[in-house]
Amino acid sequence: MIATVILMICIAYLVGSLSSAVVICGLYGLPDPRTAGSKNPGATNVFRLGGRMPATLVLVMDILKGTVPVYSSYWMGLDPLPLGFIGLAACLGHIFPLYFDFKGGKAVATAFGVLLPLGFKLAGLLILTWAMTVFIWGYASLGAIIAVCFAPLFT
Incomplete structure (x- = not known):
């Protein structure tokens, strides 16, 4: 059980580290949100840079980054305390993304995604x-x- 918890915390951090804003902006040919607009890789800045559709995709992906690891862990039978750490790991991945030089966003949508299973x-x-x-x-x-x-x- 401890190994499962540690594995899910690591997975949640890695999933959280995927910067939806950077990925979506790249797909839409928009400037990197970390260097343009408010310089925040979040849905609001992507809305300013590219409009409603890219911002909506960023928002949905950021919410799912919190929801999927927590829901998955819940269905695996993990207790509430480990679920909290898994949710925290997803948020920390968003704030300090491994794949983007540890410079991420504020994790508002990801935190909402973590709370959604409640x-x-x-x-x-x-x-x-x-x-x-x-x-x-x-x-x-x-x-x-x-x-x-x-x-x-x-x-």
């Missing part, structure tokens, strides 16, 4: 909180911060 009600509340904040103040980053602050309360 339940769709939680996910819905987080999305609603983010959307309301963005609607009121117009900043996606502020929406993420406020949603993260409310996550423990919602849980």
